[in-house]
Amino acid sequence: MINFSRVSLVYPTSTKTILEDLSFEIAEGEMVLVIGSTGTGKSSLLRLINGLVPHHTGGILAGDITVGGVSTQLVRPGELAHLVGIVGQNPAQGFVTDIVEEELAFGMEALNIAPDVMRKRVEEILDLLALAHLRNRAISTLSGGEQQRVAIGSALVMNPKVLVLDEPTSALDPIAAEEVLSILHRLVHDLSLTVVIAEHRLERVIGFADRIIHIAGDGSAEINLPEEILKRSEIAPPIVHLARALGLSDVGLSVREVRRMTEEIRASGKDIPREVGQLGEIAIRTNKLSLTYGEKKALNEVSTQIHSGEIVALMGRNGAGKSSLLTTLVGINKLSSGSSEINGIKSVDLKGQVRRETVGFIPQEPSDLLYGQSVQGECQQADRDNQSAPGSTFALLKRIVPSINPETHPRDLSEGQRLALALAIVISAQPKVLILDEPTRGLDYQSKALLISLLKNFAKELNRSVLIATHDVELVAELCDRVIFLAEGEVVADGPTLDILLSSPAFAPQVAKVMSPRPWLTVSDVMRAVAE
Amino acid sequence: MKTFTSDIYKFSRSSKIALALTSVFAAAGFTWPFFASDMESARFAQYFFWVAMPLAFALLLTQLSDRSLDAKSVALLGMLAALLAALRPLGAGAIGIEPMWFLLILAARVFGSAFGFLLGALGMLASALFTGGVGPWLTYQIFAAGVIGLLAGAFAKDLRGWREQIYLLLIAIVCALGYGLLMNLQFWPWALGTNTQLSFIPGGDIQINLRRFISFHFLSSMAWDIPRAILTSVLVVTTGPAVLAALRRTKKRAAFLTPIEFSERLS
Numbered sequence: 088m089i090n091f092s093r094v095s096l097v098y099p100t101s102t103k104t105i106l107e108d109l110s111f112e113i114a115e116g117e118m119v120l121v122i123g124s125t126g127t128g129k130s131s132l133l134r135l136i137n138g139l140v141p142h143h144t145g146g147i148l149a150g151d152i153t154v155g156g157v158s159t160q161l162v163r164p165g166e167l168a169h170l171v172g173i174v175g176q177n178p179a180q181g182f183v184t185d186i187v188e189e190e191l192a193f194g195m196e197a198l199n200i201a202p203d204v205m206r207k208r209v210e211e212i213l214d215l216l217a218l219a220h221l222r223n224r225a226i227s228t229l230s231g232g233e234q235q236r237v238a239i240g241s242a243l244v245m246n247p248k249v250l251v252l253d254e255p256t257s258a259l260d261p262i263a264a265e266e267v268l269s270i271l272h273r274l275v276h277d278l279s280l281t282v283v284i285a286e287h288r289l290e291r292v293i294g295f296a297d298r299i300i301h302i303a304g305d306g307s308a309e310i311n312l313p314e315e316i317l318k319r320s321e322i323a324p325p326i327v328h329l330a331r332a333l334g335l336s337d338v339g340l341s342v343r344e345v346r347r348m349t350e351e352i353r354a355s356g357k358d359i360p361r362e363v364g365q366l367g368e369i370a371i372r373t374n375k376l377s378l379t380y381g382e383k384k385a386l387n388e389v390s391t392q393i394h395s396g397e398i399v400a401l402m403g404r405n406g407a408g409k410s411s412l413l414t415t416l417v418g419i420n421k422l423s424s425g426s427s428e429i430n431g432i433k434s435v436d437l438k439g440q441v442r443r444e445t446v447g448f449i450p451q452e453p454s455d456l457l458y459g460q461s462v463q464g465e466c467q468q469a470d471r472d473n474q475s476a477p478g479s480t481f482a483l484l485k486r487i488v489p490s491i492n493p494e495t496h497p498r499d500l501s502e503g504q505r506l507a508l509a510l511a512i513v514i515s516a517q518p519k520v521l522i523l524d525e526p527t528r529g530l531d532y533q534s535k536a537l538l539i540s541l542l543k544n545f546a547k548e549l550n551r552s553v554l555i556a557t558h559d560v561e562l563v564a565e566l567c568d569r570v571i572f573l574a575e576g577e578v579v580a581d582g583p584t585l586d587i588l589l590s591s592p593a594f595a596p597q598v599a600k601v602m603s604p605r606p607w608l609t610v611s612d613v614m615r616a617v618a619e
Numbered sequence: 620m621k622t623f624t625s626d627i628y629k630f631s632r633s634s635k636i637a638l639a640l641t642s643v644f645a646a647a648g649f650t651w652p653f654f655a656s657d658m659e660s661a662r663f664a665q666y667f668f669w670v671a672m673p674l675a676f677a678l679l680l681t682q683l684s685d686r687s688l689d690a691k692s693v694a695l696l697g698m699l700a701a702l703l704a705a706l707r708p709l710g711a712g713a714i715g716i717e718p719m720w721f722l723l724i725l726a727a728r729v730f731g732s733a734f735g736f737l738l739g740a741l742g743m744l745a746s747a748l749f750t751g752g753v754g755p756w757l758t759y760q761i762f763a764a765g766v767i768g769l770l771a772g773a774f775a776k777d778l779r780g781w782r783e784q785i786y787l788l789l790i791a792i793v794c795a796l797g798y799g800l801l802m803n804l805q806f807w808p809w810a811l812g813t814n815t816q817l818s819f820i821p822g823g824d825i826q827i828n829l830r831r832f833i834s835f836h837f838l839s840s841m842a843w844d845i846p847r848a849i850l851t852s853v854l855v856v857t858t859g860p861a862v863l864a865a866l867r868r869t870k871k872r873a874a875f876l877t878p879i880e881f882s883e884r885l886s
Contacts, residue, residue, distance in 0.1 A: 141880075144877065
């Protein structure tokens with residue numbers, strides 16, 4: 088269906104070869120996963136398939152790419168629209184209309200398809216993607232998973248043979264991601280659709296992929312079966328790291344397989360002693376905190392304390408009140424009743440200089456904090472605000488991401504770099520408390536490891552507290568001391584990470600699922616249990 | 620095989636001819652009061668241009684959008700025209716406070732005069748449909764907005780920094796005042812009736828008519844053109860650096876006119 092023959096790609100503004108001498112064939116009805124670190128050319132590879140690269144971006148393309156027998160060299164991307172559907176990372180950026188039904192019809196209108204055919208196809212797609220009950224809803228009111236389904240639907244409605252998705256689940260919580268992936272799985276099996284998908288969170292997609300294309304970053308790439316690629320690849324889900332660390336001969340791709348291989352270890356491993364840390368003084372204190380938006384109760388009598396030196400995760404479904412609690416703590420929302428204070432200062436009194444020094448807050452979209460024209464400008468502004476030595480923020484940033492270019496516009500940075508910039512700016516003010524909302528969206532494994540070590544240093548060495556709202560159980564397992572679980576605006580569970588994560592199978596990290604019932608959350612836990 | 624990605628919208632040769640012809644026609648539409656010989660012919664001219672200007676302009680637009688408008692240009696044009704249309708009624712239109720001109724000037728500066736002409740014309744058309752301001756004056760407004768876009772993008776393309784700011788300030792003042800002048804010109808013959816001291820005299824001496832028009836213009840424009848010029852200049856100066864940077868970044872990211880090369884091997 089898709090044929091790359093000796094393909095190389097260079098962009099006009101750089102001398103770096105993005106892809107070099109890449110040849111592969113993807114058959115009809117195959118689901119192929121593209122992996123690689125940020126900035127290695129995953130998106131370029133995806134856009135080569137429908138000709139957006141180089142027809143819209145410019146560049147030198149050597150070799151030949153054919154899709155369904157049509158060479159992308161000879162036709163413009165528009166003429167491949169009926170053959171290749173493409174879905175971007177953030178579905179909200181691709182929508183043209185307001186209503187679900189209209190959005191589905193839009194592509195067909197552009198292709199000049201007869202109205203009666205359009206009606207029929209819209210109905211088919213609504214059924215296929217289980218969107219029928221949402222047909223008249225405004226797109227902006229849909230949840231992330233539903234929006235992503237609408238985006239996939241509006242690509243599928245043109246009846247393409249190939250569907251290309253760029254990180255379709257990175258902005259979604261685990262349940263919504265599952266929803267999207269199972270639909271893709273069905274499309275591949277029922278309609279024999281060819282799917283090419285780029286994704287960072289391998290633990291979610293690895294079970295669905297037939298083959299993997301691994302882009303190394305120096306232009307070379309390898310295509311092979313998942314088992315073969317993951318044996319060597321640096322980018323791998325936690326269970327593969329576990330299998331490697333234990334020196335197993337095979338890597339398993341599902342919890343079931345690895346469980347079978349590790350029976351002996353579960354039986355023989357020793358219990359690891361629990362570390363009981365010293366609790367510092369109280370940094371955040373809320374007492375019967377309630378918040379209402381109009382009729383809706385967002386938070387209901389939340390009482391909790393967070394000590395300095397603690398790293399706490401805030402978990403719960405979408406809409407459980409995580410973001411509401413965070414924004415209330417930093418004083419953005421006016422609370423309805425109860426009290427909340429940070430370091431003895433009431434949240435609502437946090438303003439200007441005092442706020443910067445007391446609490447650092449990074450919202451879900453870090454670019455909300457970034458208004459400068461360049462990375463350099465942002466860093467200088469932060470230096471001035473904090474009255475610190477010129478260049479100190481930039482030096483901190485360089486430590487986190489050494490490769491960053493100071494002239495880049497903040498919005499042109501990759502997701503991970505943008506987060507690093509926001510972090511550097513916030514940390515440079517040396518706040519007593521750091522609060523982050525969903526910091527790992529769109530981060531690759533490397534950036535995530537970096538974030539974890541940075542936050543650990545910040546909390547443990549400087550004895551400051553960190554509060555993170557997240558869906559990412561692997562992050563929580565690696566990083567956090569304590570988990571607060573919210574549902575419907577109420578605290579339903581609060582305790583050490585180990586107890587909370589092990590108590591529910593839906594929130595257990597992969598390693599814990601493999602090692603259940605032994606209480607080991609991460610690869611390093613297991614290694615310590617085996618070693619002692 | 621070496622080609623380029625599509626360029627930002629530029630006039631083709633036939634477009635230029637069409638534009639020149641329409642401009643001559645529009646000039647006649649604006650200035651006929653000075654040349655009409657009597658009441659009869661003045662009335663004829665008025666009705667003639669009310670009908671003929673929209674037709675001529677529709678022809679021009681179809682010619683301009685005939686070819687060479689690729690997806691990226693259309694997307695930019697659509698978005699900016701929608702912004703202009705949304706900005707115009709923000710000041711409620713009273714005493715000339717229409718915060719659309721600064722964006723038209725800045726966008727035309729970045730994307731060039733051909734793009735500026737289309738943008739001005741489409742933005743004005745869209746805002747008229749949006750606010751219900753449709754009438755015989757509309758084509759005159761559309762054409763004047765197009766010309767402002769054309770001028771704003773035409774000169775001194777290499778200026779940057781404070782020199783560019785001063786240049787843009789001048790353009791803003793000239794455009795805001797010029798627009799008022801043109802609008803008064805099409806408004807004047809039928810605005811005052813026939814027997815005031817400032818009224819248009821059909822078949823009168825050019826000099827007398829011109830003097831009357833100029834007095835009319837300065838009396839009425841005090842309340843309209845000067846606030847418009849002040850608002851536009853203030854907006855150009857305050858938002859200019861940020862908006863220009865954003866638009867230039869867009870232009871760069873859209874990769875207009877970037878080389879595409881297909882080859883057998885990478886050499």
